[in-house]
Amino acid sequence: MVAPIDWIRGDMLGLDLPAHPQSLEQGGPDFLTRAFRAAGAIAADNAVTHITEFRDCPGGSTGKKLFLGVEYARDEPGLHRQLFVKFSRDFDSERRDAARIQMELEVRFALLSRDPNFPIAVAKCYFSDFHAETGTGILITQRAVFGENGVEPHYGKCLDYLMPDQIGHYRAIIRALGRLAGTHKAGKLSSDVERYFPFEPEKLDVSARNAYSPEQIGRRVARYAEFAKTYAHLLPAQIRDEAFIAQLADQAPRFQQMLPAVRKELMSHPDLIALCHWNANIDNAWFWRDEDGAVECGLLDWGNVSQMNLAMALWGCLSAAETDLWNAHLDELLAIFVAEFESAGGPKLDVELLHLHLALYIGEMGLAWMLDAPPLILSMVPDLAEVQDRTDPRLANRESARNQLVIMSNFLNFWRGYDYGRVLEFLTTK
Template identity: 55%
Template sequence: MTKVDWVRGDALGLDFPAHADALIAGGAAFLTRAFRASGMLSENNAVSCINNAREVSGGSTGRKMLLVVDYKRPEPNLHNNLFVKFSRDFDNRRRDAAKVQMELEVRFALLSQLPDFPVVVPACYFADFHVQTGTGILITQCIPFGMDGVEPQYEKGLDHEMPDQLGHYQALIRALARLAGSHKAGRLGNTVERSFPFDPTKLTVSARAPYTPAQIGERVDDYIQLATENPQLFPGALGAETFFARLRDEAPRFQSLSSRVITVLQSRPEMVALCHWNAHVDNAWFWRNDSGELTCGLMDWGNVSQMNVAVALWGCLSAAELPIWNEHFDDLLTLFISEFESCGGPLLCRKTLLRHLTLNVAMMGLAWMLDSPKTMLAAQPELAKAKSPRDALITSNEQVRSQLLILTAFLNLWERTDMNALMHSLEHGCV
């Protein structure tokens, strides 16, 4: 691939660095120009110096770095600790291939500078993207995890180590509903329709060709073999012969109705809104407000777009442990509907929202999660030695623990739903 050092952004028209070395070379002078262009820095203020700059690892795309800066004149709204995310990774072709994912994230970062934005996000100091080359940059405040009242960062798939699981998911659901409801109320202006037009096919279907019903049947057999050989990993009914028989019969049949499912998920414009599609706990930070209520900010806005809110709810709850689903899901659904309406969105039909959520979970689960047995075994060949889902053989490997949790959540919802009745409604156009 051809390495570039600087490109001119499509949004703000400023030349910006494509990698860490170029940013360091641009120094405080570049940061001053950038922060003024974004409106974060007044014309009579400046970045006086970069005190520290270091690259950090993490994420599946681009390169990242942390900056510590000083300003000519400190102001209450200015942060000294900053996070920089590049869309490009010129040393890794696979990671660099995902560079286009930052375009929407940049658009959202600039949108978040609107006054009274409905959700807390990392303060945007500069963001721009060059579509022709897929080169982008995002500079935000660095979240002070574990400091100044902010809770430590929580890792995906380790909710059992997080205190007050329900309180954290309530905070996430409120944030999702506030953004979606505020958009439906028109409080974000017409920028959303221009920058995030609704794409009916986005985030509802697999990027690859969908599996045939026969292929789904083969993957169901992979799950049954894994669950039979490792019953300690799948609680209760998910390891029972009765559920195996249901899944063998129902999963291929549901897959044959996938085009009808997609039509249904596109059919209710009142349920389509701007959403974070992956609001797991590791994409948020938490603190308690003045009233002692747990609240959160959301980060990592890659793939942000307008979508059916049911997609966003699954994106949030998919890595939650089963007690959240089995004991608190109804209340969380009620909370979303209430918060969505209080922010100006229409009153959503609870029955319809639940149906759309179930359809989306079933469709996405068949598209992706039935591959999990082979994925987990490849990532952890000694999986059979794990005594439970919380065994270190699983919890020490993010891919394995996340795959197992999401697979379990998908199958648990399937087991608790009358899928025959749902499919009958699909077949007769009654959904």
């Protein structure tokens, strides 16, 4: 158990902020009024008068979360009564509390998004602040109420086969990502972006771990080959093909040897580095239809938001999509991203270069993590031999296992479809 903090002065808005739900409840409407005024969410002569809902929100990998309901002294355009509260801290769990620093960028992004001309839909920020020395923060936003008032139901990660119009939903997310990144590159966002969200790949690198040696990669490919034989019915045919696995066994260790060149290339094109969401999977969005019936979206969960190589943002969005969607629509989605990026004011991008960077990033990320998926899946689904297919509840209802299977499949499917022989030749020149 972590020693608790009750209240601490935030670094940005200068208010004492509650570090856990009990403190927030004790602060009540008086604290919420001060906080919402300080963040510009309500007018100086408006107030929170009552708390109508205060209940735990389960899940997540870091701090405590709440569903919060409020009443105001008077209505204002755009005010929400159903809110969501996220704390950086969980004083009941040392493991969860250890991840508290992840929230700092999300808090700063929420304050940035208060700009009325912000280019994409995000949950409206009512209050957000962080104390960097202790990693203590709070974020209060509009709550995305799924399945009501024209908002579609929430879609689970790696369950896209249950979602209607899959490509329509991914077009919406890709447009939002391109618009945000292009707006940043056009210099239309606050100058705080460069101060608070610099390009620091060593901090953002979610594949950071001690890199496997080429020999270790070779052994992991051999382990995957056995998994593909035993559980062939759970994998797309093209990634269990013996010729492909032999190709992977040859190319993957050589790619691993060239990681310094991969990382150098991913940092060498400023036009391909911009502020973006690194994990815009389908479960981190809410959706509605416009007057013409087209899908629109807002994006949630901005942890680790920063400037990044755009390949990271694209993989973060598409990694959990259906493999068939990758095969049928990747070129279209890249074209949509590039067009939206340029329309928002960003520089003209070379689609082929973007595609190459996507291949480099997927190669690095996949070899760092996804070849470890087979034993993880087996540990989470010990009766995997009895599972009929991906929709079998014994697999589908175990989120981490199904995620590992789908993302591994997409990594390997991309490797099979892209010419990694040409990638290796390119890297030898770097």
